[in-house]
Structure formats: C-alpha cells, structure tokens
Amino acid sequence: MANEQTATMAAVAFEHVTKRFGDVTAIDDVNLAVEEGAFVTIIGSSGCGKTTLLKTVNALVMPDEGRVLVHGRATSKLNPIELRRSVGYAIQGSVLFPHLTVRQNIGYVPSLLNQRDRVRTHEAVEKWMDLVGLPAELAERFPAELSGGQAQRVGIARALAASPDILLMDEPFSAVDAITRTSLQDELKHIHQQTGITVLFVTHDIDEALDLGDRVLVMEGGRAVQYTTPGEVLHAPATAFVERLVTRKQSVYAR
Ligand SMILES: Nc1ncnc2c1ncn2[C@@H]1O[C@H](COP(=O)(O)OP(=O)(O)OP(=O)(O)O)[C@@H](O)[C@H]1O
Numbered sequence: 001m002a003n004e005q006t007a008t009m010a011a012v013a014f015e016h017v018t019k020r021f022g023d024v025t026a027i028d029d030v031n032l033a034v035e036e037g038a039f040v041t042i043i044g045s046s047g048c049g050k051t052t053l054l055k056t057v058n059a060l061v062m063p064d065e066g067r068v069l070v071h072g073r074a075t076s077k078l079n080p081i082e083l084r085r086s087v088g089y090a091i092q093g094s095v096l097f098p099h100l101t102v103r104q105n106i107g108y109v110p111s112l113l114n115q116r117d118r119v120r121t122h123e124a125v126e127k128w129m130d131l132v133g134l135p136a137e138l139a140e141r142f143p144a145e146l147s148g149g150q151a152q153r154v155g156i157a158r159a160l161a162a163s164p165d166i167l168l169m170d171e172p173f174s175a176v177d178a179i180t181r182t183s184l185q186d187e188l189k190h191i192h193q194q195t196g197i198t199v200l201f202v203t204h205d206i207d208e209a210l211d212l213g214d215r216v217l218v219m220e221g222g223r224a225v226q227y228t229t230p231g232e233v234l235h236a237p238a239t240a241f242v243e244r245l246v247t248r249k250q251s252v253y254a255r
C-alpha cells in the first residue's frame with residue numbers, strides 16, 4: 001500500500017482537467033502526471049491553452065471538470081496562499097514590484113519567512129542573483145533601471161528565492177537576445193540539476209523545448225496531444241504545428 005502511494009505521488013497530476021471560458025474550451029480533458037523532479041516543456045500554437053494549464057497548478061485557474069493534484073493534494077482543497085508558497089511562477093515580462101529594488105524584489109518571500117533573520121534573507125538574495133547571473137551591483141537598482149533581460153533574471157531569481165518545489169515558467173526567456181537566452185537556459189538547467197525542483201516551462205521555441213525538457217508536452221486546441229521524450233517529438237511530432245517547427249529544424253541541421 002505504501003508503495004502504491006509512492007508510485008502515484010506525482011509532483012503534479014492533471015486528472016481529466018477541463019476549463020472553459022464562455023464558448024472557448026481552453027483546456028480539454030487533460031490527463032497526465034508530472035514526475036517529481038521532471039523538467040517538462042510545453043509547446044503548441046498560440047491560444048492552445050498553455051498558460052491556462054500552468055495557472056491550474058497554482059490555483060489561479062480552477063478547473064470546471066476534473067482536478068489538479070499537487071504532491072497528491074487537490075488544489076481545490078488547498079489554501080491558495082500556502083499552495084503558491086510551494087509553487088513558484090515566473091511569467092513573461094515578469095511583473096516586478098516597481099517601487100522595490102532588485103534586492104527587495106528577490107528577497108520578498110524570504111523576508112516574510114525569515115522575519116527575525118535578515119542575514120539569511122541577505123544571503124539568499126546574493127545566492128540567487130549569482131545563480132541567475134545578475135551582477136551584484138544591480139542589487140540596489142529599481143526595475144525601471146534594468147534591461148529586459150536583467151528584469152527577466154530578477155523575475156526568475158524572485159521565483160526561485162521562495163524555494164518552491166515546483167516552478168511554473170511561462171515563456172520566461174522570450175524577451176532576451178539569443179546569447180542571454182542561451183546563458184539563462186544553461187543556468188536554469190544547472191539550477192534544476194542542483195535543486196531537483198520540478199519545472200513546467202512554456203515556450204514557443206522548439207529548440208528550447210527539445211533542449212531543456214526531459215519530457216515535452218505538445219498541446220493543441222486545449223488538448224494534450226503528446227507527452228513524451230524530446231527524441232520522440234523530434235521523430236514523430238503529434239501535430240502539424242510541431243511537425244512544421246521540427247521540419248524547419250531538421251532542414252537547418254541538414255544544410
Ligand atoms: N480569462 C480568460 N477569459 C476568457 N478567455 C480566456 C481567458 N484566458 C484564456 N482565454 C482563452 O483560452 C484560450 C487559451 O488561452 P491561453 O492563454 O491558455 O493560451 P496560450 O496557449 O497560453 O497562448 P499563447 O501562446 O498566445 O500565450 C484562448 O482561446 C484564450 O483566448
């Protein structure tokens with residue numbers, strides 16, 4: 001019995017999850033489990049439900065049908081504030097607190113948790129700035145004084161500094177140049193390996209999806225149409241959209 005429980009205890013499990021907005025079915029009967037420590041990349045055309053699916057994990061969206069389990073517990077049964085403490089969320093064009101410095105933004109959650117231990121918060125901020133590749137001299141700047149790529153790093157550091165078990169990332173590297181992007185990808189891979197955190201990462205970039213994910217989820221029209229290894233997606237993409245992305249990639253490599 002104990003074994004059975006361990007075997008079924010995914011970090012995140014979607015059980016026949018459906019979400020509608022009026023006439024639009026944003027999520028259509030999604031049924032899959034994300035293993036503890038997995039790095040899942042999510043790809044599909046615009047409007048296919050990627051962001052909505054992520055938001056069901058931290059209860060920003062509640063399913064109309066089915067349920068989402070986080071470490072075996074239904075989001076409908078969890079206190080959303082507590083849930084969001086263990087589930088980090090880094091979104092595109094990350095919304096930093098404009099009136100707080102970089103240090104205060106990253107230290108926001110740690111300072112709530114360690115109210116009597118400011119040194120600990122200070123150390124956590126230094127550690128995460130270093131890990132996401134932010135120079136220490138940016139610590140006292142305000143968000144308006146950062147480049148787009150720096151602001152994205154601050155958003156990622158802030159999400160990570162809260163020590164989440166699960167990290168939701170919605171096209172987090174979309175606004176940065178190719179070189180910054182590659183270094184952020186490398187840093188994220190490194191952080192994932194170091195911390196064993198479970199990552200759900202939405203991207204429009206097939207290279208990023210195949211390179212970062214140990215599982216790739218392909219979505220179309222709200223449905224999860226493929227959930228498998230990068231190699232399998234490359235050889236047998238489940239949708240015309242992903243096939244086009246993959247074909248372009250294959251033709252580039254063939255040149
Ligand atoms: N709050 C909302 N109210 C009404 N419709 C919504 C809402 N949120 C999402 N939708 C609709 O649900 C569908 C899925 O949206 P979602 O944002 O999940 O797509 P996405 O895959 O993240 O797209 P993109 O790649 O453009 O970010 C879309 O048709 C969208 O218009």
Ligand SMILES: [Mg+2]
Binds near residue numbers: 170
């Ligand atoms: Mg989206």
